[in-house]
Amino acid sequence: MEGSMTSKYSIVTSDLTVKALQDSGYKSTAHAIAELIDNGIEARAELVELFVVESIDRPSQRARHRVEKIAVLDNGSGMDPETLRQSLRFGAGTRQHRKGIGRFGVGLPNSSISQCDRVDVWSWTNGPDNALHTYLDLAELRRGLEEVPEPKLDGLPDEWQALTEGLGPTGTLVQWTQLERVQWRGAEATLANTENLIGRIYRRKITQGTRIKLVPVRGWAELPGVRDTRPNDPLYLTAPSSTPAPFDTKPMFRPVGGGNTGEIGVQRFMVESVDGKEYPVLVRSSISSDAARRHDIEGEEWPDDVSPSLKPGDTPWGKHAAKNLGISLIRADRELDLDTGWTNSYNPVERWWGVEIDFPPALDEVFGVTNNKQSATIFSALAHFNWREEAAGLSWEEFREALREEGDARLPLIEIVYHIREKLLGRLRADLEDQTRGTGTSRKRHEQVENKAEEAVKRRRAETKPSLTDTLAEQVSPEVSQQQQLESLVETHKYSPADAQRIIEETISQGKHTRLLTSRNPDSPAFFNVEFIPGLLQVALNMDHPVYSDLIAVLDKDFDGVSREELIDRLVGAASAFKLLLLSWARFEDEQPERPRARAKQMRQDWGRIASEFLGADDEDDEDE
Incomplete structure (x- = not known):
């Protein structure tokens, strides 16, 4: 009676314990597999093989073959009976030191139970035929199993011995079956999704010589697609790597x-x-x-x-x-x-x-x-x-x-x-x-603005006296103008000579007399600078000024893949920046003495008149039509 009462009122039931173990926080099946690879690398394995085994049968003609086993085999140092048994205890692993990649001894049991209902481990220190075997089974845990089964002499199954490449006198095989929580259905899908992650996690180990071999299997026969994992370096400084050509053989x-x-x-x-x-x-x-x-x-x-x-x-x-x-x-x-x-x-x-x-x-x-x-x-x-x-x-x-x-x-x-x-x-x-200054989306948007400005410039040329750039153009040859443009783009604005030449050629071929570009000028308080080049009015937006980052850049950024919410935030932010820009000008006028303030007001009105012509260029064209 006393025993049944203890069971009835236990603080944690076996079912809850199993559920907690299953929900141990692995981000994906690939992350759980990585824990098994850790064990092989910690055991100083030169070769770690990941097998994903599909069933021969499938539920219907159209259904894909389903994965029925996942296994990791290494040719590392293997485990003695005590170490093997301890390796399947939760929180009692054998590698809790602070020098290697292990931590807290939870990897093997936690990762396994997060993906499957049964894990079997064979390990040998004197040839695979003398392997020791033990296991964990969730059904037994639910029935109250309290100890890891004692390892027994049980040679590595012949099927695994036939599949592996690196079978040696020492090693370990971890096998998952009853795969209830694996994310992907087929062998190749599982390997492809795992390859990118483990290539990144173990990029240094792979570069140092450790092989991680990926083996798709159906029944007990290898499928096409057997390969070694290539390093996947997010800094893209490693070569060779898994990066697509031409950057598979050189750093990107x-x-x-x-x-x-x-x-x-x-x-x-x-x-x-x-x-x-x-x-x-x-x-x-x-x-x-x-x-x-x-x-x-x-x-x-x-x-x-x-x-x-x-x-x-x-x-x-x-x-x-x-x-x-x-x-x-x-x-x-x-x-x-x-x-x-x-x-x-x-x-x-x-x-x-x-x-x-x-x-x-x-x-x-x-x-x-x-x-x-x-x-x-x-x-x-x-x-x-x-x-x-x-x-x-x-x-x-x-x-x-x-x-x-x-x-x-x-x-x-x-x-x-x-x-x-x-x-x-x-x-x-x-x-x-x-x-990428001078190329891509931002350059195309600059060109659209330049085209609209060119229409306004043409009208003003017909209505007003020649501007400074018009006058300069009459005094020098086109070659001199192009040389000045090249010097400005390369020396002042730090464009490459090839980009500068391309920009100049585009301006000439399109018959433009205005150019908009970006430049860095951290020492200048101006948010744009104007250059009067023979036949060309050049405006350089200062990328180091807050007006550029808060107003221009947020609108010039690519819109592809951007959510509606972010687009709204961009527009609201840009509108606020523009309003603050106007208020800053108002404060500028407010701080001037009387005569300069009157001059500033006149400049604002003159600029407003010209701005209405530039901004209204398309509207006037429409009226003419």
């Missing part, structure tokens, strides 16, 4: 930034851990090469089967980069997470930069590493950290001291976050914006 990005390590694009920070010691954290950064985003780079033209009219993001390599968006967190040479919280997913340019943070396991508590090695919660929570809002008027140094006095858990990472948010990402985005 280049390191960027001075750094403090003697290596381009690498910044080192020393971070204090909970043990009171300091450990190095490396921040690496890269941006796209010109050839990845432009088809006209001499000697690096796009492949013949890729149209030069495609937007860079629509190329095969651009689509590949879109799947690697975010900051990559590397722990013990294994990717922990690709954190997208630091990116603007609506901006297609975000795919063209890469940032990697490399830290040791000794800093797990500082970064907030989770038990299943899928995220760093403390670091991720800082993605939208705004120190100025929290500082409430304190200087940066005062704010850091306040955090230190309060014992704030974020303090060790504040310097890194400040570097990334305040310095690094802004520079990367600015460099990428400069990379």
